[in-house]
Amino acid sequence: MPRWGMVIDVKRCIACWGCSIACKEEHFLPPNVFWNRVLIGERGKFPSSSKLILPILCNHCSEAACVEACPTGATYVREDGIVAIDDEKCVGCRACLVSCPYQQRTYYDKEVKDREYFPGQGKTELELIGEKLYPFALGTVIKCNFCTERLEDGIKKGLEPGVDEDASPACVNICPVNARVFGDLDDPNSKINRLIMEHKGKQLRPEFGTEPAVYYID
């Protein structure tokens, strides 16, 4: 069984927000809900300052704080390493949301559901279609799922995740500079493992001991 992970090359990232938009499109996310973000920071003071760019998403940690915190088992780590949420079991206690040191989860309540992309003008046809095609359960927590549907459909068709677009996450496909690489962390010969070893890939906030499956290289 593979263990899916991602490598993000922060030197390549140009902060185009393509990943954020592709993700929103893929999952029909409401306004102000992001499963992919690109953080912009600054180090130093002018004239010797530098811009810092950090694309972030759910880290699909193998020792996930959210899984430990969940009182119902709704959040769990799948065999393939993806941290998933069973919305049938979620009670909406938000312990997972508070526990996540990366703050990559969103509580989906009526207020979030009712948000419109054009406030006061009603929902667009696309938003209404999205609610039908990709429904979220009210009073539950939502987050990045590494585009599980694409992955599973692709694998069924005999495609290879991380190589074939139809079996890879939307954020990986859209990236114009190939800053994102998706693949199997358990395969020593995979591209993702080679990149992690060659560039000494780092995990985000390793001090929390969550063992993220998303690595950063530069």
Place this chain on the structure above:
Amino acid sequence: MSKNIHELEQIMFPPDGSGVKPYEWMINPTRQRQWIDKQGVFLWLAFFFSEIGAGLYFVSLFYQYKPGLVLGWLITLILGGLVHVAYLGNPFRAWRMIMKPNTSELSRGIWIIGAFAALGLLQMVTSGGFNIVFNVIMGILCLLVISHGFATMKVIRALPAWISNMVLPFSIISGVWIGQQALQLMFVFGGQAELVSGMEVWAEAFYFIYFLCLVLYVWGTWHANEIGAASIKMMLSDELKQITLIGVVGLAVVLPLVLTLIMWGGDTNGFMVFLRLASVFAGDLAVRYIVMKSAVYKPLLERS
């Protein structure tokens, strides 16, 4: 047009910070919102009511005072329990929370409150309920119920303000301190002047332990790391300054100190006992509010 754009910006990025710009997310110490803002206030109240109800039950055990047990039990279960359920996104699935006592603190809390409810009821309805074994078991359960709220918060490693070692002792003493105050007032209403006066020595002791725990919590969190210090600074930010000064300093610390000093040595007065209870009640609510509201996450992208 410019007015429309301004309105749109207000909707998309409200000044309360809930609609933070996506590229600025977690680049500064970011406050936790889920357990205190909007529906989250229910959780704050639920933890508080569970704590004071169990505190009252605990102190009543020492005086074998059944009305105190009944009131404490009701506050914990009716107010604490129902408000807890009101907080949940899917309350009808709450039964699922008993599923993972091995890992989740919330789940363990449900078991403890369940045991407190069942054994407490048994103790209240049986004639020999105040035997030593029952008292010890219920005493332990009370302490666990009192500390349940902060114990749930303490396991969240991502929030340095909540993982202080002082969180649990502080939680226990605040529950016992308010419980003692409530019982003292019940004795005032019952006309038991000797008991009211005799309890004052406990009020003095509990107040000073409470104050010491509060100071140690603030001091420890400030020195724990820069994010802990940021939480303490947030307590004095414009948004929380008034609650900190009036609620925490005024009502939880100064006013009870003044009243305790006036009644020092057992020179009690019904009105002042009532006033002190009202003050510590509001003060402890403020303390819990501030602790929950000022907890911040370490930024993912640090600016230097």
